[in-house]
Amino acid sequence: MTQRRPLIAGNWKMNCLRADGLALASDLAAKASEKGALGCDVLVCPPATLLSEVVGVTKDSTVAVGGQDCHVATSGAHTGDIAAPMLADIGARYVLVGHSERRADHGESSTDIRCKAIAAHDAGLVAVVCVGETEQERDLGATLSVVNGQVAVSVPDGATAKNTVIAYEPVWAIGTGRTASVEEVAEVHTAIRSELVKRFEDGNEFRILYGGSVKPSNAAELLALEDVDGALVGGASLKVEDFWKIIETCA
Numbered sequence: 175m176t177q178r179r180p181l182i183a184g185n186w187k188m189n190c191l192r193a194d195g196l197a198l199a200s201d202l203a204a205k206a207s208e209k210g211a212l213g214c215d216v217l218v219c220p221p222a223t224l225l226s227e228v229v230g231v232t233k234d235s236t237v238a239v240g241g242q243d244c245h246v247a248t249s250g251a252h253t254g255d256i257a258a259p260m261l262a263d264i265g266a267r268y269v270l271v272g273h274s275e276r277r278a279d280h281g282e283s284s285t286d287i288r289c290k291a292i293a294a295h296d297a298g299l300v301a302v303v304c305v306g307e308t309e310q311e312r313d314l315g316a317t318l319s320v321v322n323g324q325v326a327v328s329v330p331d332g333a334t335a336k337n338t339v340i341a342y343e344p345v346w347a348i349g350t351g352r353t354a355s356v357e358e359v360a361e362v363h364t365a366i367r368s369e370l371v372k373r374f375e376d377g378n379e380f381r382i383l384y385g386g387s388v389k390p391s392n393a394a395e396l397l398a399l400e401d402v403d404g405a406l407v408g409g410a411s412l413k414v415e416d417f418w419k420i421i422e423t424c425a
């Protein structure tokens with residue numbers, strides 16, 4: 175069996191003013207340093223305003239920092255956007271691409287997301303490619319075809335287990351307190367794994383995260399599943415005690 179090191183990632187979304195965000199990041203870094211060797215990799219994705227300073231306060235710890243989005247171009251006339259090389263330049267190591275909130279709020283297609291993932295790879299960043307079905311798609315029985323379709327188009331041919339992580343986040347489970355059941359999660363993760371194995375030589379090594387109302391009370395059962403290699407955590411990543419309990423699930 176392939177040993178994949180879990181990744182516990184916090185997506186802060188559009189939350190945290192400076193004082194709160196820096197306190198959260200430094201508390202987390204302090205806990206990680208105090209603990210020493212962890213059973214997982216830890217990542218935080220703060221809003222763009224805090225990225226550089228969060229890199230600063232976590233730099234002597236094992237906590238990695240990532241952006242929440244990047245543009246497909248390396249520079250240019252794209253007001254309000256951030257280029258992948260800019261993220262790499264300030265010390266970010268990862269970037270989320272294709273989060274369902276970006277797909278919904280900004281009309282991003284799977285083709286756009288593939289281009290963003292390529293831009294991330296070109297800048298030396300790990301792309302966390304997010305996929306997931308809506309409630310309506312699940313009710314129609316289309317979950318696997320939707321998710322497999324998103325993976326097929328959003329993940330570029332140049333992806334490897336080193337430069338790409340997949341995050342399965344059912345849209346109906348995000349921020350709703352409604353977590354997918356372990357059976358539902360297992361079914362989708364197994365399907366994603368099988369697509370990755372068919373397409374990539376190292377498909378078995380890719381980490382596939384689950385996201386959607388992950389909290390300390392449900393993390394252990396989700397993370398125990400064969401093809402769940404970590405979590406992408408929203409709300410619970412904003413409280414260091416909760417996020418830390420999820421991290422400790424991997425100890």
Ligand SMILES: O=C(CO)COP(=O)(O)O
Pocket residue numbers: 185273343347348349350351385386387388406407408409410
């Ligand atoms: O969207 C998510 C992480 O990217 C999940 O958010 P919640 O954990 O708040 O449901």
